[in-house]
Amino acid sequence: MNSSTSVESSFLHRLAKHITASGKWAAIRNQSQKDLNMSSFPHKKIEEWRFTDLRPITRTEFVPFDEAGVFPATDIEQYFIPESDRSRLVFINGNYHEKYSSIGGLGKGVTVGNLSDFEEHDSVSEYLNKLVNYDNDVFVHFNGLNFVDGAFIHLEKDAKAEAPIQVLNLYTDAKEPFISTPRLLVVAEEESDVTIIEDHIGLAGNTYLTIPVCEVKAKQGAHIHHVRIQRDSLSALHVSRPIAYVEKNSEYHSYTINLGAKLARNEPRVVQEDEEVDFTLDGLVLIDGEQVADTHSVMDHRFSHGESHQLHKVVVNGSAHSIFNGKIFVRKDAQKIDSFQENRNLLLSNDGLVNTKPQLEIFADDVLCSHGATIGQLDPEEVFYLQSRGMTEEKAKEVLTYAFALETIENMKVESVHKLLIEEVYRYTKANTVAKVTA
Amino acid sequence: MLEIKNLHAVVEGEDIEILKGVNLKVNKGEIHAIMGPNGSGKSTLAKVAAGHPEYEVTGGDILYDGESILELDPDERAHAGIFLAFQYPVEVPGVTNTTLLRESYNTIAASRGREELDPLEFDDYISDKLELVQMKRDFLDRSVNTGFSGGEKKRNEIFQMAVLQPKLSLLDETDSGLDIDALKIVSDGINKLHGDDDAVILITHYQRLLNYIEPDFVHVMIGGKIVKSGDKTLALKLEEQGYDWLEAHATVNGEAG
Numbered sequence: 001m002n003s004s005t006s007v008e009s010s011f012l013h014r015l016a017k018h019i020t021a022s023g024k025w026a027a028i029r030n031q032s033q034k035d036l037n038m039s040s041f042p043h044k045k046i047e048e049w050r051f052t053d054l055r056p057i058t059r060t061e062f063v064p065f066d067e068a069g070v071f072p073a074t075d076i077e078q079y080f081i082p083e084s085d086r087s088r089l090v091f092i093n094g095n096y097h098e099k100y101s102s103i104g105g106l107g108k109g110v111t112v113g114n115l116s117d118f119e120e121h122d123s124v125s126e127y128l129n130k131l132v133n134y135d136n137d138v139f140v141h142f143n144g145l146n147f148v149d150g151a152f153i154h155l156e157k158d159a160k161a162e163a164p165i166q167v168l169n170l171y172t173d174a175k176e177p178f179i180s181t182p183r184l185l186v187v188a189e190e191e192s193d194v195t196i197i198e199d200h201i202g203l204a205g206n207t208y209l210t211i212p213v214c215e216v217k218a219k220q221g222a223h224i225h226h227v228r229i230q231r232d233s234l235s236a237l238h239v240s241r242p243i244a245y246v247e248k249n250s251e252y253h254s255y256t257i258n259l260g261a262k263l264a265r266n267e268p269r270v271v272q273e274d275e276e277v278d279f280t281l282d283g284l285v286l287i288d289g290e291q292v293a294d295t296h297s298v299m300d301h302r303f304s305h306g307e308s309h310q311l312h313k314v315v316v317n318g319s320a321h322s323i324f325n326g327k328i329f330v331r332k333d334a335q336k337i338d339s340f341q342e343n344r345n346l347l348l349s350n351d352g353l354v355n356t357k358p359q360l361e362i363f364a365d366d367v368l369c370s371h372g373a374t375i376g377q378l379d380p381e382e383v384f385y386l387q388s389r390g391m392t393e394e395k396a397k398e399v400l401t402y403a404f405a406l407e408t409i410e411n412m413k414v415e416s417v418h419k420l421l422i423e424e425v426y427r428y429t430k431a432n433t434v435a436k437v438t439a
Numbered sequence: 440m441l442e443i444k445n446l447h448a449v450v451e452g453e454d455i456e457i458l459k460g461v462n463l464k465v466n467k468g469e470i471h472a473i474m475g476p477n478g479s480g481k482s483t484l485a486k487v488a489a490g491h492p493e494y495e496v497t498g499g500d501i502l503y504d505g506e507s508i509l510e511l512d513p514d515e516r517a518h519a520g521i522f523l524a525f526q527y528p529v530e531v532p533g534v535t536n537t538t539l540l541r542e543s544y545n546t547i548a549a550s551r552g553r554e555e556l557d558p559l560e561f562d563d564y565i566s567d568k569l570e571l572v573q574m575k576r577d578f579l580d581r582s583v584n585t586g587f588s589g590g591e592k593k594r595n596e597i598f599q600m601a602v603l604q605p606k607l608s609l610l611d612e613t614d615s616g617l618d619i620d621a622l623k624i625v626s627d628g629i630n631k632l633h634g635d636d637d638a639v640i641l642i643t644h645y646q647r648l649l650n651y652i653e654p655d656f657v658h659v660m661i662g663g664k665i666v667k668s669g670d671k672t673l674a675l676k677l678e679e680q681g682y683d684w685l686e687a688h689a690t691v692n693g694e695a696g
Contacts, residue, residue: 380492385529387513388489388522389543389599390550396514399542403533403582 010041011062012142015179018064022148024116028129032144039136051323051355052294056263057237060207062177065093069175071204076100076170079201081416084166087112089151092170094180094210096149100168109159109192115150115183123154123187123217131215132243134267139239143181143213150183155192155222164195164225164414169212171232173204184214184242188222188250195225197417202233202260209237216244216252220274223251225413229421232260234291239265248274255411258285258293259424269298272334275305283312284408284421286428287320294323301328301367304335312343313408315401315428316352323355328369330362337364341371346378346404348397398429440504440638441465441488441607447498448487457483459663460499465607468635472649472674473642475660476682481642482526484660485609489523490516503607517543518550522605524596526612526642531583536595539583540565540602547603568601571628589616597628608632608639614648626651646678659685 016036021029041058042049073092080088086105089112090097096114103112111118118124134140151167169182188194200210210232218224224244232238238261244252258264270279285293299308314322324343345354358371378400386396405425412418441464448458457480465471475481487494488501490513500507508516531539544564545555556564569576572594584592593613600608610629614622629652633639641652649657649671657673658665659682666685667673 379529382529382531384491384493384513385525386531386539388517388525389539389603390514390517390546391542392514393512395542399534399539400531403531406533 007038007040010138011058012036012041012138015062015064016142016145019146024119024148028144031129032141035136036138036141036145039138039141041138048296048325052263052265053292054263056292057209060177060209060237062179062209065178065180067176068178070178071173073170073172073203076203079168079170079199081164081166081197081414081420083164083414083416084197085163087161087163088166088168089114090168090170091149091151091182093172093178094147094149094169094182105163106165107160107162109156110161110194111152111154112165113152115152115185116148118152121152121154124152124185127187127215127217128185129215131217131245132213132241134241134243137241139211140213140241142179143183143211146179146181147183147213150185153184153186153194153196155188155194157189157191159189159192161194164197164417167196167198169198169200169210171200171202171208171210171236173206174208177207177209180208180210182210182212184212186214186216186224186226188218188224190219191221192219193223195413196227197414198226198228199231200229200238200260201231202236205233205235207235207237207262208233209239212240212242214240214242216242218244218246218250218252220247221249222247224253226252226254227412227414227417228254228256229417230256230258230260230264230266231424232264234260234262234289236261237263241267243269243271244279245271245273246277246279249276251278253280253411254282255280255408256283256295257408257421257424258283258287258295259428261293262290263292263294265294265296267296267298269300270308271300272302272306275303278307280308281310282408282411284405285312285314285322286405286425287315287322288317288428289320290318291320292323293320296325296327298327298329299339299341301330301334301337301339304333304337306334306337306339308337308339310341311408313405314343314345314354315348315405316345316354317348319349319351319353321353321355324373325357325359326371327359327361328371330364330367330369332363334364335366337367337369339367339369341369343373344404345373345375346401347375348378348401398426401429402426440467442502443484443488443499444502445499446484446487446496446501448483448494448496451493451495456497457494457663458487461660461663461665463658463665465638465640467638469656470633470639470641470652470654472654472657473640473660473665474644474657474674474677479660480663481660482611485523485611485640485642488609489513489521514546517603518547520551520606522600522603522608524593524600524608524610524613526615528584528592528596530585530587532585534583535580536583537561537565537579540599543599544602565602568598571601571631572598573624574598590618590621593617594621594625597625601628601632606637608637609642610639611642612644613641614643614645622648623651646674649674661686
């Protein structure tokens with residue numbers, strides 16, 4: 001146990017001591033406590049973190065949740081999507097709120113609810129905290145020690161969820177910075193089908209750290225469409241660990257929209273568990289001001305006959321900073337893999353910064369992997385073309401930025417989410433227009 | 440309608456003068472053709488008139504309806520009724536033809552005191568215009584110029600002209616890259632759109648366009664200046680003799696080069 005001596009205590013280790021046992025999840029808590037004791041808080045000298053300035057997290061004086069003086073959530077109905085009228089789970093600062101939630105509109109074979117009500121469920125025993133695999137990651141371990149509530153979605157064999165399921169994570173204003181540890185477990189049995197809208201929304205402008213951990217299991221022939229929208233407060237810190245395991249003939253399509261947070265670190269991973277799978281890890285990042293958005297993804301092809309797709313689009317304005325590291329692994333015997341990765345960055349300002357690193361590690365010889373990264377500005381010829389058709393320069397830039405971002409939004413199957421994201425893109429481009437005019 | 444006076448222009452940030460004192464007067468109801476060899480400044484003249492930010496006017500003036508437009512942004516010139524059909528129309532993925540055109544139509548309509556059209560009204564309005572350039576309806580739902588053939592792009596420019604109803608149209612090599620059938624369609628479109636209240640400036644390399652659109656005046660541009668103006672017979676002479684005789688003329692006067 002030499003490594004334990006080299007672990008430096010961080011604020012997460014200190015805060016861990018204040019967590020009071022809820023009586024739930026004893027085994028996970030014990031394991032997480034042990035793992036946390038063995039894990040250090042990351043820093044820039046570690047390759048995986050070298051572009052990411054973690055000081056916004058380390059310099060914040062987080063207090064135990066009970067001492068944060070959180071205010072109640074108000075006016076939250078505006079965030080309910082109509083399609084999920086009877087399939088909505090609401091968490092406020094990580095705690096489940098039954099009175100805002102609505103479950104039971106999903107038909108036969110679909111179970112949706114608060115994890116802590118399903119401690120004895122077979123799938124919970126089998127998969128919760130077992131799928132999340134991020135090595136010695138303090139964030140995962142802290143979440144494992146701290147979480148009590150969480151979203152649980154289970155589909156029996158052949159079950160089709162009749163409506164999209166909205167998992168709404170709201171964060172309230174507070175007197176002091178606090179930490180929230182949302183949890184999501186999705187288990188889709190053979191040939192089942194579900195659409196999940198996972199939304200993170202900061203209700204005020206306060207500082208908090210949220211560490212969502214999401215585990216997804218797509219069994220044989222299951223189809224999962226997973227939209228993740230991050231609309232945290234602009235002072236918030238967001239570190240998320242969503243991981244999906246895909247079995248034979250299954251499909252997992254994930255679309256992450258990153259709009260908020262001062263610093264967001266997202267590490268989506270997909271692990272292929274058998275042949276004939278199809279998965280997507282698309283992302284859209286729109287950042288401005290001092291925002292930092294960091295995506296470190298892994299697409300792990302372990303078996304033959306897999307198709308994977310990753311389009312990561314980024315718009316950077318102000319002094320914002322985007323980091324992308326997309327790992328594609330193709331293991332030795334994983335032949336006939338067709339993998340596509342593209343990272344396109346649009347820089348709207350002179351002070352924006354983009355670090356991008358596609359990383360392909362291919363050990364099989366019969367695979368088709370394409371990847372590319374581009375960084376560019378709006379084409380002046382395109383701006384002039386639209387201006388010559390009567391649009392103002394601002395409007396032309398807005399339209400072109402929107403067009404750039406649109407490609408990722410087009411895949412949204414849920415109508416209101418599609419509309420919502422179009423509005424968010426317009427709000428982003430509009431805000432930039434205003435900033436430029438007043439500058 | 441348009442009066443260009445001793446216009447000088449350089450590429451923004453560079454010292455190379457491309458327009459070296461252009462003079463041109465265009466009245467309502469007229470069609471002018473500007474011809475000339477490659478690199479003579481024809482396209483630059485059109486872009487400068489439309490307000491392209493790549494060029495800086497260093498001398499002279501452009502008057503439109505008696506007012507200088509040099510200080511106007513490209514969109515303000517469009518609002519005033521100036522239209523440039525691009526030599527190389529730009530692809531705008533993600534923005535459909537309909538979206539662009541309705542946005543353009545309504546912005547221009549608003550600034551010229553015409554009534555704005557809602558999507559349904561607009562749909563009716565553009566149906567006729569589609570016929571004018573023989574475009575299919577599905578063309579409207581495609582992203583602007585994205586994946587269009589060269590001919591489709593040029594037809595799209597004339598379609599836009601039909602929809603926006605400009606007062607002054609600058610058509611920059613709209614004929615180049617067109618086969619004979621497409622050339623007829625485009626020419627027919629331009630002829631139908633042209634009337635007593637608007638003016639058209641055709642920029643072209645080839646006399647063949649002028650078989651279909653009859654210009655009132657033909658100008659020859661060489662070395663950043665208009666060196667010769669005449670009626671349509673000038674175009675025929677150029678077809679036969681090329682530009683050499685004019686280049687010699689320009690040099691003798693010590694003005695080109």
